[in-house]
Amino acid sequence: MSETAVRAPTEFEGVVRPHLEYLYALAVRLCGHRTVAEDLVQDALLRAFRGFPRLRNRERPRFWLTRVLTSCHYDRYRAEHGADEMLRLDSEACPDLFDKITEEDPFPYSDRVHLDFLALFDDARVIEVFQGLHPVYRTALILAYVYGYKAREIADITGKSVGTVLARLFRGRKQMERELWEYAQSTGLIAQKEALV
């Protein structure tokens, strides 16, 4: 056994261990299940270890681990739902919440319709709707808004162009708006609000 082979496991563990909590939290946010998240982190650790000898820039291990974990997450999704499911998104229409609100006018006296609309939902419901978004949207939104990665960094993490990342952020938010709107209509939240005005 070479000296490199003996040293690599210890070095790998030293590099990765400080990021375990981060990886787990990211995994939970990506997949929405604590048990699945643990499996996902294990997948990522295995893949990261295999790639560790080829890792040149070891000054940003968290960024590298994020890329590995995200890739594992996508692979799991493809295995469960098929590769085509990842490609179908660009043809989706992007409804606009503001247009909907303007058309249907559920808050006729409001100057802050977007916020009044969001105020209909408690945080748990918003998170539930968020978990229902397509993973490519959810991933982009989480990396950008929870972890503060820039679009070009997300492009690097996901292996997509910056333009694609910006489109996914935009479409993800639009999908979120649509889902919230449909929920508000189906549950009578908007009608209840109107009744209160």
Next chain:
Amino acid sequence: MIKCKEAVSRLWAYLDRNIDRIHEAELEEHLGLCRHCCGELEFAKQMRTMLLGSGSASEITPDIRTRLGTFLKDVGKQRGRKR
């Protein structure tokens, strides 16, 4: 003045203070006049706050930390042995 499509594409960079002064000034000029994009900005701010506030469910528990720590140690050992 920039158009709505351009303004919306800059909103998150604006929220993150990751935008140069010229683009920021153009965006603020647009936001000052466009009710549509002001709504987008408010929605974006609020949604980000909600996502940030959802962190408690993703916190690691001591038993999961222990299991993942053990797994990490074993990954190296097992892979090291296979070589």
